[in-house]
Amino acid sequence: MRVVVDHSLCEGHAKCMENAPGVFEVRDDDLSYVLVTDIPEEQREAVTRAVQICPRRAIQLEE
């Protein structure tokens, strides 16, 4: 499972980083970056939740 953040939508609300800190990192440019190329099994639930709660719906999952 891969995850991508649409930087034309992301505004750095950082809900993803709160929810899955090992996977997302919001940097000083107020954009969220994905830290891992393949989401580990134990993080999947947290990442799925991050997708749901992103206020801008900027995160996409790709199987």
Add this chain to the structure above:
Amino acid sequence: MLGCRKSKSEGKMNSQPAPSLTLSNLDITDTDRYIRFGFPWEAWDLLRQEAPVFWYERPHFEPFWAITKHEDIGFISRSPHLFSNTQLLRLNDTESIQMGQRGRVRAANRFGGSPEDPPDFIFLDPPEHRQRRSLVSKHFTPRMMRRLEEHFGGMAENYVSHFADVLAQQLAEKGRTGTVDVVHELSAKLPVAAICEMAGVPEEDWDQIFHWTETLVGAADPEYQLPGENREQTAIRNGDEWRRYNEELVARRKAEGLGDDMLSSLLRGEIDGEELTPREISAYFTILLAAGNETTRNSITGGVKALLDHPDQLKRLVDNPELVPSAVEEILRWTSIVIQFQRTAMEDVKLRGQTIRKGESVVMWYPSANRDEDVFEDPYRFDIGREPNDHFAFGGFGEHFCLGANLARWEMRAIFHALIPVLSTLEVASEPEFVPRSLHVGGIKRMMVRAIA
């Protein structure tokens, strides 16, 4: 009212006049009913259960699809390619729509351009919307809020201490007959101060700004009209005064040099190499200041009411102040201050077996989404520890998610944190009074409380 109910059953006892509510007699658009009975929770419940995508036809309104389920509002909100903002943005009665159209003609005559031009950037879809929104979005990030935390936190404490002083004074002078208006002595202050400071409005003008934004929403209320004025005349006068002030401020900022405030960001901003037009700047600035103070003000007032109506939850908060952030989320869900936004279908869309035809309008009823039993367990229970709490108080997520959500959350946390010691000494003296003819925001004009030392 406005979600400030102790329970659904209790709300039912004294709220809806009609003994048996049906799809053909329910009404969710009559603002007089909102004022008399509060939000039409029972009608929304019925719609969610029996007709969540409902073709709503009533006098004084163009027909629309009433969307009441959380999931559907989420889908529409994240599908701006299917549901456009460019036609109609907020549900209005036909008289208000005609007033709005005359306003567009006046704006075109004054600034140039056409009455068809979008009144402000919320009336845009991506990619144009994204370009304009991003001009100021950096002012509202959690990172920016952390930088302002200490400064605004001190302001919140000062405003709460002012409120406590006024209460104590009333109690000392008048005893139980001494009452204080939560709206003007507490709720209004931090939202106006914070947004004005961020926007670059000098402190001596804050009271005036508050009056203009109050009148913008309350023009139908004789309380905001000058003698002899009707609603439209009040709106025009208010708009003219505001525009003149805005133009002076722009001229002053340009003369003095741009700073790091939002007005400077707008003046510096370019879209495809072009500066914003004076009309765009004026409209953008209006949106920031009006949206930035009115919604949060009403949410704070509604939150005070909700906590006073639920002594068990208030005690829980007093005993566990670390619950302030989740209490704020529950207050946002419970009060659901923004009632609706509207979209127009760009193509035929199937939703729950109904076909929404291209060109038809959909109206998303956020308070209904915030009581959706498929999303919230026991939705009519006010629970300051509710988790998860995926409410739509800031809209249904996506392209148009409330730009000021982080600021609003932060302000409410600061205020309710500072209020904890005061709340236990309060009681509601009279029910909230609502702004008339307001189908967009559940505006509270006044709510009297008293100290019970």
